[in-house]
Amino acid sequence: MRSLGGNVDYPKNLLVSFYRQMLRIRLCEEAFVEPILAGEVHCPCHLYSGEEAVAVGVCAALTEEDYVFGNHRSHGHYLAKGGSMQGMVAEIFCREMGCSRGRGGSMHLIAPEVGMLGAAPIVAGTISLTLGAALASTIRKDGRVAVTFFGDGATGEGVLYECMNFAALKKLPIIFVCENNYYATHMPIRECRVEREIHEIARPFGIESRQIDGNDVLQVYDAGLQAVEKCRSGNGPVFLECLTYRFRGHVGPDDNVQGSHTDIRPREEIDLWREKDPIKQFENYLTVQRIMTQEEMNTAREEVTREVTDAHGFARRSPSPRVEELERYVFA
Amino acid sequence: MSSHRKLSYSLAINEALHQMMAADPSVFLIGQGVKSPWYVGDTAQGLLERFGTDRVIDTPVSENAMTGAAVGAALAGMRTVVVHPRVDFMFYAFDPIINEAANWHYMNGGKLPVPVVFWGIINRGGEQAAQHSQSLHGMFAHVPGLKVVMPATPYDAKGLMIAAIREPNPVVFIDDRWLYKLEEPVPEEIYEVEIGRGNVVRAGNDVTVVASSFMVQESIKAAEILVKEGINIEVVDLRTIKPLDENLILASVQKTGRLVVVDGGWRTCGLAAEVSALVSERAFGALKAPVVRITLPDCPAPASAILEKSYYRTSADIIRAVKGII
Ligand SMILES: Cc1ncc(C[n+]2csc(CCOP(=O)(O)OP(=O)(O)O)c2C)c(N)n1
Ligand SMILES: [Mg+2]
Numbered sequence: 001m002r003s004l005g006g007n008v009d010y011p012k013n014l015l016v017s018f019y020r021q022m023l024r025i026r027l028c029e030e031a032f033v034e035p036i037l038a039g040e041v042h043c044p045c046h047l048y049s050g051e052e053a054v055a056v057g058v059c060a061a062l063t064e065e066d067y068v069f070g071n072h073r074s075h076g077h078y079l080a081k082g083g084s085m086q087g088m089v090a091e092i093f094c095r096e097m098g099c100s101r102g103r104g105g106s107m108h109l110i111a112p113e114v115g116m117l118g119a120a121p122i123v124a125g126t127i128s129l130t131l132g133a134a135l136a137s138t139i140r141k142d143g144r145v146a147v148t149f150f151g152d153g154a155t156g157e158g159v160l161y162e163c164m165n166f167a168a169l170k171k172l173p174i175i176f177v178c179e180n181n182y183y184a185t186h187m188p189i190r191e192c193r194v195e196r197e198i199h200e201i202a203r204p205f206g207i208e209s210r211q212i213d214g215n216d217v218l219q220v221y222d223a224g225l226q227a228v229e230k231c232r233s234g235n236g237p238v239f240l241e242c243l244t245y246r247f248r249g250h251v252g253p254d255d256n257v258q259g260s261h262t263d264i265r266p267r268e269e270i271d272l273w274r275e276k277d278p279i280k281q282f283e284n285y286l287t288v289q290r291i292m293t294q295e296e297m298n299t300a301r302e303e304v305t306r307e308v309t310d311a312h313g314f315a316r317r318s319p320s321p322r323v324e325e326l327e328r329y330v331f332a
Numbered sequence: 333m334s335s336h337r338k339l340s341y342s343l344a345i346n347e348a349l350h351q352m353m354a355a356d357p358s359v360f361l362i363g364q365g366v367k368s369p370w371y372v373g374d375t376a377q378g379l380l381e382r383f384g385t386d387r388v389i390d391t392p393v394s395e396n397a398m399t400g401a402a403v404g405a406a407l408a409g410m411r412t413v414v415v416h417p418r419v420d421f422m423f424y425a426f427d428p429i430i431n432e433a434a435n436w437h438y439m440n441g442g443k444l445p446v447p448v449v450f451w452g453i454i455n456r457g458g459e460q461a462a463q464h465s466q467s468l469h470g471m472f473a474h475v476p477g478l479k480v481v482m483p484a485t486p487y488d489a490k491g492l493m494i495a496a497i498r499e500p501n502p503v504v505f506i507d508d509r510w511l512y513k514l515e516e517p518v519p520e521e522i523y524e525v526e527i528g529r530g531n532v533v534r535a536g537n538d539v540t541v542v543a544s545s546f547m548v549q550e551s552i553k554a555a556e557i558l559v560k561e562g563i564n565i566e567v568v569d570l571r572t573i574k575p576l577d578e579n580l581i582l583a584s585v586q587k588t589g590r591l592v593v594v595d596g597g598w599r600t601c602g603l604a605a606e607v608s609a610l611v612s613e614r615a616f617g618a619l620k621a622p623v624v625r626i627t628l629p630d631c632p633a634p635a636s637a638i639l640e641k642s643y644y645r646t647s648a649d650i651i652r653a654v655k656g657i658i
Contacts, residue, residue: 042458042459042637043458043459043460043461043635044458044459044460044464094459094635094636094637094638095636100635102634102635102636102639103461103462103632103634103635103636103639104461104462104635105459105460105461105635105636107460107461107463107464108461108462108635120463121463121464122420122421122423122424122463123393123421124393125463153392153393154393156391156392156393156394157393157394157395157396157424158394158396158397159424184392184393185364185365185368185370185371186365186367186368186370186371187390187392191390192392192393193392250370262370320636320638321634321636321638321639323638323639323641323642326629326631326634326639326642326643327629327630327631330630330631330632332630
C-alpha cells in the first residue's frame with residue numbers, strides 16, 4: 001500500500017491538492033475557536049482538527065457524482081467533498097446564506113450539488129441512509145459509490161450491523177468509513193468495547209475490511225481508491241477503519257484534558273498524537289520528496305488563510321433567517 | 333432537619349436516586365453519561381462512587397439494547413431507571429419502550445409487571461437544531477400502558493421520581509434542562525408525589541391555564557404580570573400527563589369558564605389537543621370562550637437563535653392568549 005513511508009508516482013498537483021484540502025479544513029476549524037469563545041458562534045461545533053487526512057484521502061478517491069453522508073463531526077467531510085466553505089461557515093453562524101439556510105447549524109451540513117447528501121448528529125443515524133443511496137445506485141446502475149463516515153462510538157448502535165449485512169447481501173457500492181479516534185464523548189474506547197480492532201467487525205458479514213493509519217493521507221487515499229474500484233465493479237461493500245485522533249475534545253475548543261473540568265484524556269496522549277499531526281507529517285513528506293518548497297507551502301497557507309477569513313466575512317455579512325420564514329421549509 | 337432546606341431541580345432528582353438506591357437494592361441506574369456531568373448535569377452525581385459500577389452503569393452508544401436490557405431486568409425482578417440524556421436519542425429505544433414494556437403487562441394477562449422508569453431529558457435551545465431539541469412526551473402519552481410524568485418543580489421532581497421508581501409498571505419520567513437550576517424547599521425524607529395528580533399552583537377566577545414542566549414556570553410568570561392588570565389566572569400544573577388529572581382540570585374550567593392550554597410539544601395530536609378535547613367533551617357548557625392552545629408550531633426546531641426565539645413559547649404568548657379570551 002502506498003503511504004508516507006515511500007515514494008509515490010502521483011502528479012504534483014494531486015499531492016498539492018491533498019495538502020491544500022487538509023489545510024483548508026484545519027485552518028477553517030481553528031478559526032472557529034475565537035468566535036465560539038466570544039459567544040458569536042453558539043451552535044455545538046465538533047471540530048475535526050487532527051482527522052483531516054481521513055476526509056481528504058477518502059473524498060479524493062471519489063468523483064463529484066459519488067455520495068457522502070456525515071455525522072455530528074462533519075465539517076471536514078463536507079469541505080473535502082467539495083462543499084463551499086462560505087456556505088459552511090455561514091451555516092455555523094446560523095445565517096441565511098448558510099448551506100442549510102441557518103436552520104441546521106454545524107451538525108447539519110449539506111451540499112447535494114457535489115454529492116454531500118447531508119450530515120446529522122444522531123449517532124449511526126446516517127449509515128442506513130448511505131445504504132439507501134448505494135441501493136439507488138445499483139437500481140439505476142449508474143456506478144455511483146456511497147460513503148458513510150461514522151465514529152468508533154457508532155459501532156455501539158445495532159443499525160450499523162444491519163446495514164453491513166444488507167450491504168454485503170446485495171453487494172452494494174458502499175464504503176463504511178469508521179473514524180476511530182478512541183473516544184465517544186466522555187468514554188474511552190476500552191469502556192465501550194472489549195474487541196478493539198473495529199475493522200474485525202465487518203468480516204463476519206463477508207465484507208472486505210482493513211485498518212489504516214488515518215493520519216497518513218496517502219494511505220487513506222490508496223485504500224479509498226481500492227475501495228471505490230471494488231464498489232464500482234460490483235464487488236462492494238468495503239469497510240475502512242481509520243485510526244486517528246481529534247486534537248480538540250468532543251465539542252468546542254475544550255481539549256478534554258485530564259485534570260481540567262472535562263477530565264478525560266491524558267495530556268501525554270494528546271501530545272503524542274500532536275506529533276502524528278497528519279498535516280505536519282505530510283509537510284515533512286512533501287519536503288523530503290521535494291514536491292513542494294517551504295515557500296510554496298507558505299503561499300498555500302496564506303491563500304487558505306485568506307479563504308477562511310473571506311468565509312468568515314461572508315458569514316458575518318450574511319443576514320440571519322427571517323422570523324416570518326420560521327416554518328418555510330416544513331413539508332407538513 | 334429543617335423543612336426549609338432548598339434544593340435545585342436537578343439535585344432533587346439526584347437525591348431521589350440516592351435515597352431509592354439506598355433503600356432498595358433492586359434499584360439500579362443505566363444509561364449514557366451517568367458518570368459524566370456533560371450529559372445528565374448533576375442529577376447522577378455521587379451515585380457511581382456510592383453504589384459502584386454494578387448499579388450505576390454508563391453505557392456504549394446503544395439505546396435500543398440498553399433500554400431493552402432495562403426492561404428485561406425489570407421483568408427479572410429489578411427496578412430499573414434507564415436514562416436518556418436527550419429524549420431525541422430515545423427514538424432508537426421506542427421498540428423496547430412501546431412494543432415491549434408498555435404492552436407486556438396487558439398482553440400477558442397481567443402475569444408479570446415491568447417496574448422500569450424511562451427517564452428522558454429535554455435538552456433544547458443553543459442552536460442545537462432539529463435532532464437535539466425535541467419534546468416527545470405527547471408520543472409517549474399516546475401509548476396505552478405507559479404513565480408519563482413531567483415535573484415542573486424541584487419538590488415534584490423528587491417526589492415523582494420516587495413514585496415512578498415504586499410503580500409496578502413503566503413510567504416515562506421527563507425533565508427539562510431549563511429547569512435544572514430552579515430551587516425551592518425540598519423535604520429531606522423520602523416522599524411521593526402521587527402519579528396522576530395535578531396541582532393548582534396559583535388560584536384565580538378569570539382563566540384556567542393548564543401547563544406542564546417548564547411551561548408551568550412561564551405560566552406563573554404570566555400570572556404575576558397579569559395580576560397587576562387585575563386579571564387572575566388559575567395555573568394548573570398537570571405534573572402527570574398520563575393519566576391526566578381530569579377532575580382537577582374540569583373543576584378549574586367550571587370555575588373560570590375559560591381555558592388556555594400551554595404545552596412545550598408540537599401542536600397536532602399533542603397534549604394541548606387532548607386537554608382541550610377533554611374540556612369540550614366534559615365541560616362544554618361551562619365555556620364562555622373558545623379554548624386556546626399554545627404549543628410549538630408543527631415545525632422542527634431550527635438552529636438559528638433568532639428562529640429559536642420565535643419557536644419556543646413564553647409567558648408573553650400566554651399573556652396574549654389570556655387577554656384574547658376575556
Ligand atoms: C443516538 C445518539 N445517542 C447519543 C448521542 C450523543 N452523542 C453525540 S456524539 C456521541 C459519540 C460520538 O462518538 P464517535 O461516534 O466515536 O464520534 P466522535 O465524536 O469521536 O467523532 C454521542 C454518544 C447522539 N448524538 N445520538
Ligand atoms: Mg470517536
